[in-house]
Amino acid sequence: MAEPRRTPALRTHGVFQAIADPTRREVLRMLAEKELAISEISSRFPISRTAVTKHLRILTEAELVTARKSGREKIYRLRPESLAELKQWLAFFERFWEDR
Numbered sequence: 689m690a691e692p693r694r695t696p697a698l699r700t701h702g703v704f705q706a707i708a709d710p711t712r713r714e715v716l717r718m719l720a721e722k723e724l725a726i727s728e729i730s731s732r733f734p735i736s737r738t739a740v741t742k743h744l745r746i747l748t749e750a751e752l753v754t755a756r757k758s759g760r761e762k763i764y765r766l767r768p769e770s771l772a773e774l775k776q777w778l779a780f781f782e783r784f785w786e787d788r
Contacts, residue, residue: 703773706750712743719753719766726762
């Protein structure tokens with residue numbers, strides 16, 4: 689049986705907390721281009737694979753990325769629909785940017 693989707697209030701890590709870290713924002717940029725294995729993601733950062741795994745866990749808990757097993761690797765992909773919460777929040781401030 690599939691695990692029920694969490695509501696935003698029940699997420700361990702919210703979208704805003706997840707994108708607060710520059711490493712996680714870069715991972716999201718990478719995954720916007722294509723699905724990547726954890727080995728590919730971790731090879732692009734000067735931090736340990738364990739640290740990258742922790743960042744990916746936070747992104748997964750915020751429902752910004754999903755993972756699937758492929759052999760011995762996990763393949764991650766972006767869930768762009770989860771960025772809607774951020775888009776809605778930023779939309780309020782667009783009027784200030786456009787007035788300047």
